[in-house]
Amino acid sequence: MTGTADAALYGNRFATHEVPTREFPAEGMTAQDAFRLVAEDLALEGDPARNLATFVTTWMEPEAQRIIAENLHRNFIDHAEYPRTAEIEQRCIRMLADLFHAPGETTGARTQGSSEAIMLGGLSLKWNWRKRRGNAPAAVPNLVFGGDVHVVWEKFCRYFDVEPRIVPLQPGKYTIGPDDVEPFIDENTIGVAAVLGTTFTGHKDDIAGINELLLRIKSERGLDVPLHVDGASGGFVWPFLYPDTAWDFRLEQVRSINVSGHKFGLVYPGIGWLIFRESADLADELVFKENYLGKTDSTFTLNFSTGSAMVLAQYYNLVRYGRAGYAYIMKNMQVNARVLGEKLAKMGLFELIGPDEEQLPLVAFRLANPNGYDEFDLAWQLAAERGWMVPAYTLPPDAQNVTIMRALVKETMSREHVDTLARDIEEACATLARKGGAHETERKKMITGPGH
Template identity: 85%
Template sequence: MGTLPHDDDAEMFGNRFAIEEVPTSSFPTGGMSAVDAMRLVGEDLALEGDPARNLATFVTTWMEPEAQRVIAANLHRNFIDHAEYPRTAEIEQRCIRMLADLFHAPGETTGARTQGSSEAIMLGALSLKWNWRKRRESAGASTSSPNLVFGGDVHVVWEKFCRYFDVEPRIVPLKPGKYTIGPEDVAPHVDENTIGVAAVLGTTFTGHKDDVVGIDQLLVRLKQERGIDVPLHVDAASGGFVWPFLYPDSPWDFRLEQVRSINVSGHKFGLVYPGIGWLIFRERSDLAPELVFEENYLGKTDATFTLNFSTGSAMVLAQYYNLVRYGRHGYTYVMRNMQLNARVLAEKLQAMGRFELIGADEEQLPLVAFRLAEPQAYDEFDIAWQLSAERGWMVPAYTLPPDAQDVTIMRALVKQTLSREHVDTLARDIEEACATLDKKGGVHESERRKVVTGSGH
């Protein structure tokens, strides 16, 4: 057995970690050169999946070089230091005002940037709870049993909120063939202890929206007939940057009377890298003032409404870059391109005669949700595994929430970087994957578990 190469040789001719174990558990005693550290991290990441073939995640995986320069130049700025970086604070407010305008806020409003929609939802739901408690106290009623109504098609953060902040979750189950909720589903669960109803614009499961108009009409009737004022929060994490441009005449936002707050993820169809989210209120009064902290920090008194404190400025600035770079016209162009490619992929899948499309004729995010039309010797998980193993595509397969848990679907998200040529290639690869599975049958269960089945938040 030969001796290990000298460190000088590794530095001159190669990589010291070509044959050495990398640090994994113990805190390193000594350091290493910047080049070695960079190569070490790079070699780990070389084993990652290709973001361009990740059709599972809704999160942005590409931005323009100019946007990347804005991000790189501002990674060192702490957003919360408003005294030191007042222009960044002003740019945040510009974004809030622009989004409020996009969502048809009727007048002066307020909001906040967040790390993503999860934080925005936590903050929005807290405001619902605080405002409900204030209404109950004014009426001399009990505040001991708050509940929140939402469907099984929501992101898990809604259940987290209920558990963390002691609110009863009233979850409307889904049904086979019905993967969103409407007023008839919500009505039995709403009472005087309901702090709010959450409706989804663009579910992560099938890309559709809850019947926001119908739920709003139900809540308006409750207010008029029973005096119960239940606000509606729209979880527009995915759809808030899609519906205004693809379906501008479809009301779901502050055009509806009971919609009091909206969250949206800038790092999804807002086309910004993670993490950036936004929470927008209909009016200033919809933000419970008790949740806003006046804080003297670094010589300046600031009002803060946030769960996180220190965070980078870069993604706020990147969001503003996109808003002014694209405008309504540009966002419409990008969204329509994605929608057109999604329709092409849907047509190709349907032409194969193997698949059933899920709600392709409805308002939908730019994606294709589909499932096998007939039972085969393999299932959707097998197709997802075959695509990943042979072609590197990450197309998730997953079961739906209760009571539709027996339904398995696949979902291909068509993003800005998925060109028409990529769509054609993906369709061919899906057909070839099925042809391979026709011959060999399903993949062994232990292999199937390796498939990424997450909903791509």
Template identity: 45%
Template sequence: MAVHRVDGRRDETLADVYGQAVSRRPLPKYRVPDDLSDPRAVYALVHDELALDGNASQNLATFCTTWAEPEVHKLMDECLGKNMIDKDEYPQTAEIESRCVHLIADLWHAPAGADTAGCSTTGSSEAGMLAGLALKWRWRQRRQAEGKPADRPNLVCGPVQVCWEKFGRYFDVELRQVPLEPDATGLRPHQLRAHVDENTIGVVAILGVTYTCDYEPIADLAAELDAIHADTGLDVPLHVDAASGGFVAPFLQPDLVWDFRIPRVASINASGHKYGMAPLGVGWVVWRTAELLPEELVFRVSYLGGDMPTFALNFTRPGGEVVAQYYTLLRLGRAGYRAVHAACRESARELGRQVADMGPFTLLYDGDRALPAVSWTLTDPPGAGFTLYDVTDRLRRRGWQVPAYPLPPDRAETVIQRVLVRHGISFDKIMLLADDLRAVVGELTRPGTPAPHSAFHH
């Protein structure tokens, strides 16, 4: 028997979700609908559209966390209404943020202890920009105190992530990207002297180069800056962009000196939602000492209740990601992070061994000494009979997202592929990828096979 409302219209709350009116027409794209809809039906339809996205666990292009424990989901739900910036209303969430800053600072051997300066951000990009602003302000203060012009700041770096290009453009800083040398995977110390000058606000060193996944030699870069200081008087600070490596090196390479153990390192940024294994939406920036964060960059607001300092490029944001980062640090501890990343490294090493044995590839990074990842290029691109873009396209048919892309402009003729092994990506899954990659190579090199016409366009 049909159930009717008083107005005679059929009550859809008891109907099958795919039999309701909202399910019998395309979902609105340009105008908010006039009527209410059953939440079950709307959920099912939006869920169905999202199923057309790629499988996050097969996305081997991203550094970002794609798996989390059920407890993380629960904490995120519980924090859905908490505004991270409102430290007066949510003081315990603010306390958890502070604890995370100090735990991470200790992980990076910050000398200041309880006086460490740092904050959470939406990700490593914002964290890097905040560190860059601090570098610019300190340089400008020094120049003005010396009575010198402060209108032409520059920042020296190697092959960096696009956030640093944005920083240069948004904040009017010349970005001096040092050309990538043949057979190098990042900035090299001997290149610095030709690029730093009195207008250099700092040098950015990368712990986990986006292109190749290798670490730049940070201690050697710092030593070269020390030598430049001794020879010329130019005292250039070093910032470490540890977006990926900041939560890897302390556990897999504990003896590697890259952090605040180096006196010239002024600040470090990292992404909690990459190898920090927190959900998407959290990054961290820490300064060696509080005085390295200029007071002029800190704002104080009272309209949320209380006097609250804030230093960020955004304002309102949820507190769940910070709480989830704290949970993960407590849940795993040093032993847990070490175990997870060691398992990822072993998967990466085995993938590297198999890729090297497949024939047409040359490894650029084998997954051993830096991030748990692998990158490679074609040994003989003209003679291969296919491109790495073709490999990407064939792998995509099996759901794998394995990017192919050129190196920075000075080496843009070299196209490479990269696989990142993260928490939640098992050894078994990586071996399935290796099997599929081997099959793709067989297809593309089989005699008599027509030349591939990839649908992929870079």
């Protein structure tokens, strides 16, 4: 019997052979072999339930998974063939506009996460700035935002020729407000971007204060500077945990909002949303009309072909949970985050970052009195000993000398998980104190970014 036949009968053909990694395979393999090859490779991945770095959803209900599986083959952009999917997208846009208190008829788009939504929102800000300038001499547009934004904002500026005016952070102050923003604004400012739930500490910029500043500038200087809210993480949190806080279209200068459906919208990766205050806030020049799929459609995205599944999964969640369900889930996360924070505080080893402020359901913390080890050592020890992925990272300028950790408490993290994590953190600190930190060679292997 040949080796191939033996493998088919007794086990895996790649048990002792290298898998394809560089050259395009000359021949194929059976479906079973291909499945085992990929599945066994992925068995080495980390456990999503212990990944407290990622904001992205790692669990959905079986019914939602069935909808996803049954619609993976549908191309979302083909509205002529799949008109119900197009209608469901518009339902989601209208529901989110309602959630964000849009005052009237609005528009928006599904996107490939908040990154595409931010690119599109920024482009609309730039085109509308051009329109406001009329026949004024050519100038370099600028966009004002804080150092607490996601790196995609800097990408937008680089890719689309906009000057980034980045408001630096400060030690002990990790968000921005009107006094920080005002010196950066001039007649070439296409807009101000403020964050609702930062990646770094989970807090929000003073969006209401920035709105008041922009209203004053409009009144005193005649500059109508719009405000875009980056609600990638917070857009599905604040309406349910802090419903009385005005950060959305209740504020006059807020003209557009992006939100990630695949974060606290509770959908698997691949879905984001861009919502405009009103239809006029979407620059007409950015909307393309085409009919090569059999029907004239207006498109406003950076890509065309993409799956329908996550749009349908988002609609499933909206109708499945409603306001009451989302509030219940967010409050459960918040309760567990506060329990974890209290347990860390009682250890006497950590300083919590802004626990009394409005915050995403997470715990941001740092070592109060390092005893021969630092936050990077602790992150490594937790991963090596217990499999917990709790990121350690430095903050942006001018707070780059501050190192913190962040534990995101999501829907899948139960109270028992919180108790176990707290014990594991305490034991990891004791281990590090005894041995004087982690080995330098091990620490260099760590991924130290804040996660997404």
